[in-house]
Amino acid sequence: MEQKIENWKVLSSEYIAHEPWFTVRKDRVQLPNGNMIPSYYVMEYPAWICVIALTKDGRMVMERQYRHGVGRVNYELCAGVVDHTDATPEEAAKRELLEETGYGNGYWTFFLKASANPGTHNNYTYCFLATEVEKVGESHLEPTEDTAVELLKPEVVKSLLEEGKIIQGMHVASLWKYFALNHK
């Protein structure tokens, strides 16, 4: 018989921070076995998106970007946040690709949903696959963005993955799924 795993019970809850990029909830929880955790912290975020974008000539639209958590520059997919003004995660992904890289149009499909950390984050990342995208404008970075766009052949991206030069977990997940489905 399948062992039943039950949800935890929240006994009380309070916000200890409520800033745009740092909203933290502290829950007092009771586990099904009766044990209590007096302070369990959950980071609340809007949904996030990322995009595997392939140009008409089959290049992947990648970005090099500094990330302050790990203190390093790495290759990433185009990624961002679903804003209140975005009707859907797909719309957010199209907006972010255009803003960050200047690429648009093409054919879009939902590709993967994952959580950066289902224990501590309340949100999901939605990844989209966009094929036959084309340059339709210039990139318009926000004042806090500092990103270099590079068009790489899929086999080069696969090598970067294998060499550990792409480390953002959601992007690693999306790209390995892509290479699992497209054996190059």
Add this chain to the structure above:
Amino acid sequence: MEQKIENWKVLSSEYIAHEPWFTVRKDRVQLPNGNMIPSYYVMEYPAWICVIALTKDGRMVMERQYRHGVGRVNYELCAGVVDHTDATPEEAAKRELLEETGYGNGYWTFFLKASANPGTHNNYTYCFLATEVEKVGESHLEPTEDTAVELLKPEVVKSLLEEGKIIQGMHVASLWKYFALNHK
């Protein structure tokens, strides 16, 4: 010419929380373009590990577990934290597999390194591939763990991935890499 992407400069730094599962650093940073971010929050954690463990008869050792961030029960790999007493991430992974599932021995190789969020987290997750593991004891869960172990065929795990029933990003990344390299 390759566009140079530089690291940010930390102007000042303070800890706003210093608990075992919630250590948060607030940095005042300056970007290469001169822009300032007065409050940039970094979550500090020890290294994390996860394990793709295959038994001698080719089953994957999976866990069903409630995760309070997303408020749901999902399938996951065995995973945990590198303790001060673990000499290496691999040793931590062996300890966690034994504690959580009772499985041990077998052949171990480093498989993947990724970050849950390189913008906000200072740590990495190290995934290991363990083959021919065998049941060598009983699982010993911590009081705050509530986990069901299931031995699943790889093709069943692949279906769970495709159906979105495995959502922990590092685990999704590790498993899609596994299926990219082992076409089942």
